[in-house]
Amino acid sequence: MTEVLYLAHDLSDAAVRRRVLMLKTGGARVTVAGFQRAGNVLADDPDVPIVVLGRTADAKMGQRVAAVLKASLALKQKLAHVRKPDVIIARNLEMLALAGRASRLFGGEIPVAYECLDIHRLLLDEGAKGYMLRLAEGHFGRNASLLLTSSPAFIENYFKQRSRLDLPTLLVENKVLDIKGDLATAWRRPPAPAVGQPWRIGWFGALRCRKSLQILTDLAARLEGRVEIVLRGRPAYSEFDDFDEQVRQAPQVEFHGPYRNPEDLGGIYGDIHFAWAIDFFEEGLNSQWLLPNRLYESSLYGAVPIALASTETGRFLQRRSVGLTLEAATSDQLVNLFNGMDRERYNDLVGTIAASDRKSWITGPEECRALVRHLADLPRHADTKVLSLSSPLHSGGTS
Known part of the structure; x- marks a missing residue:
């Protein structure tokens, strides 16, 4: 059985739990070592040992750097009772900074995979901060064996053009995890x-975009009961002036808190008609390039995704002729869209999703096994640009 040590930047991140479930479905045995922020999404899984490395906070880079330095000094003690892994996965740059030391603690021959599912805005900074972070990424990733990322636009726009990394890449999209197949x-x-009755628009997942919240609450207010907004997930409170108060005062807006992924997806998407797949959190940068979870989740369960045509998400939908793509996400454009929405048009939109290949939205057991096989076969040092993988996953070099 392949032993995986997963270094997690945030034990409260639902995506961490989803990756652990994917590895377990693929036949791996997983130990997680990570930082605590707002809970632990793996607390109820007795099969996954958890090592807490310390506490970090959203939007506080200095505090996180200090926490990583402190964890590095204590890493030998923290990992003393952890089974020797066959591979280490480092989620985000802060965990990549710990991965090399962790590998050395187990004898120095443990391959490291760097998992990067978002490009932080500071990595794209054109000044000294960005230069130093990219330098650090290149330094800490110099002996890594693989880059795991979730959107081809991340590879084309960051890893090929700006990053100092030169690694084989594996594209693992944010598809819905289908444990049972x-x-x-x-x-x-x-x-x-x-x-x-109103049309219901869902905005689910990591709620971190102030502009999206303003657009959706404005839309609900202007259409006076013809549209309802349903929010679910974990808000990044540091990104809002007062998320709870803004939602409380907004007419036709509901917030239902966190949910379990993938267990609750069928129920929550079955409760809406449209899914908001637009993000301005890092407008023009990460938001332009990502392929978010909600894109695949909504399409799988028949909620019509709404995206910006100019983004990677919009282009993804246009290539498959599904969903709605907007030239601009303004309240005026959305008001016009929903003033013209009727049952016939809605049924046509849902029909195109129903006719799509269901496997476009799903990561099944075979893909999970393929990922684990690929990780188990990694060399200590990457010496090839292109790796083959006999599965639906995609591989290629960053340059």
């Missing part, structure tokens, strides 16, 4: 609302 045939056409 039965989601490809599960389909329920979401009904249009009854006459007089």
Whole structure:
């Protein structure tokens, strides 16, 4: 059985739990060592040993750097009772900074995979801060064996052009994890609302975009009961003036808190008609390039995704002729869109999703096994640009 040590930047991140579940489904045994912020999404999994390395906070880079330095000094003690891994996965740059030391503690021959699912805005900074962070990324990743990322636009726009890394890459999209292998045939056409009932737009996942919240609350207020906004997930409170108060005062806006992924996805997407797949959190940068979880989740469960045409998400939808793409995400454009929305148009939109290949939205057990096999076969040092993988996953070099 392949032993994986997963170094997690945030034990409260649902994406950490999803990756651990994917590795377990693929046949790996996983130990997680990471930083605590707002809880532990793996606390109820007795099969996954957890090592807490310290506490960090959102939007406080200096504090996180200090926490990583402190954890580095204590790493030998923290990992003393951890099984020797066959591979180490480092989620984000701060964990990559610990991965080399962790590998040396286990004898120095443990390959490291760097998992980067978002490009932090400071890595794209054109000044001294960005230069130093990219220098650090190149330094800490110099002996890594693999880069795991979730969007081809990250590779084209950052890793090929700006990053100092030169690693084989594996594209693992943020598809819905299908642990049992039965989601490809599960389909329920979401009904249009009854006459007089509102269209429901869901914004689910990492709620961190102040501009999106303003646009959606404005839309609900202007359409006076014809549209409802449903929010679910974990808000990044540091990005809002007062998230809870803004939602409380907004008409036709509901916040239902966190949910479990993938267990709750069918229920929460079955409760809406449209899914907000637009993000301005790092406008023109990371937000331009990402392919978010909600893109795959909404398409799998028949909620019509709404995206910006100019983004990688919008281009993804346009290539598959599904969803709605907007030239601009303004309240005026959305008001016009929903003033013209009727049952016939909605049913056409849902019909195109129903006709799509269900496997486009799903990571099934075979893909999980392929990922684990690929990780188990990594060399200590990467010496090739292109790696082959006999699975739907994609591989290639960063240069």
